[in-house]
Amino acid sequence: MSGSRLEKILLNDLSRASKDFGLIEPNDRIMVGISGGKDSYTLLHLLRQVQRKCGFPLSIFAVTLDQGHPGFPGHVIQEWMDANGYEFHMVRRDTYSIVQEKIPAGKTTCSLCSRLRRGILYDVAVELGATKIALGHHRDDIVETLLLNLFYSGQLKAMPPRLRSDDGRNTVIRPLAYCAEEQIIEFAEEMKFPIIPCDLCGSQPNAQRQQVKRLVAQLHELNPNVKGNMLAAIGNVRPTHLLDPKLRELYGVDRIEAADESLVALGGSDDDALGGGCAHPATEPAPVPLRVLGQA
Numbered sequence: 001m002s003g004s005r006l007e008k009i010l011l012n013d014l015s016r017a018s019k020d021f022g023l024i025e026p027n028d029r030i031m032v033g034i035s036g037g038k039d040s041y042t043l044l045h046l047l048r049q050v051q052r053k054c055g056f057p058l059s060i061f062a063v064t065l066d067q068g069h070p071g072f073p074g075h076v077i078q079e080w081m082d083a084n085g086y087e088f089h090m091v092r093r094d095t096y097s098i099v100q101e102k103i104p105a106g107k108t109t110c111s112l113c114s115r116l117r118r119g120i121l122y123d124v125a126v127e128l129g130a131t132k133i134a135l136g137h138h139r140d141d142i143v144e145t146l147l148l149n150l151f152y153s154g155q156l157k158a159m160p161p162r163l164r165s166d167d168g169r170n171t172v173i174r175p176l177a178y179c180a181e182e183q184i185i186e187f188a189e190e191m192k193f194p195i196i197p198c199d200l201c202g203s204q205p206n207a208q209r210q211q212v213k214r215l216v217a218q219l220h221e222l223n224p225n226v227k228g229n230m231l232a233a234i235g236n237v238r239p240t241h242l243l244d245p246k247l248r249e250l251y252g253v254d255r256i257e258a259a260d261e262s263l264v265a266l267g268g269s270d271d272d273a274l275g276g277g278c279a280h281p282a283t284e285p286a287p288v289p290l291r292v293l294g295q296a
């Protein structure tokens, strides 16, 4: 697949996400956090293409936070930004020493490290006049986060494509929300972005995230629609079919229960109401798990 074709696909996904969630708007000044990974380079490149084509005033700039990890090759990013004419700011803050001091040896440092980084980036965005902070999380990050929360934290939530910070100072956007990681990997290789390995800090990988990533990859082998189906599910929520009392109240579940009772009075059952156990087509969409498991 040629670079321009892949770029078109990714741009199309980005445009759909922007349209769906109001991510890129006239007169925005968008700050892109560049980690040196494939996702952030891809995001910056795509936003520049949007800037060229959108027909309204749009400013973008890039920021890399040098957190003081030994051997961090910030000059690689700096040189690439200079060569490609981006407005670029390298911000140096030694969060590495703080993390080393606070987290016992052998424990995962990512949680504290990323919270410190987020706080600094939020401040930098205000200082540099950004209207939004764009992060490089993509579709695969979002579905993996959904499963992580489902399996390990007892919450049904993923990652928002657009989020206002608690203090109201910043708006975070994720324009790659619809973009598939495998296409980003391929695009980054074609573009020859100067990738900086993410294990320079010496952190232990997050075991749970790695497990979930493997699980999703296995399911993807059986059915390549799995990731897309999961993303679609996040945007197609049936609050009445969940157990959250706040949602039940908000969506008037009592009314629906009354309707179910009338079905029972007519000799129906819950299964009938769901189209189960009879020859008629189900009123619910075909259940994904069967297809996930590769069954007919």
Ligand code: SF4
Pocket (backbone or CB within 6 Å): 109, 110, 111, 113, 114, 198, 199, 201, 202, 203
């Ligand atoms: S991988 Fe390293 S740099 Fe990245 S969040 Fe974890 S500790 Fe921080």
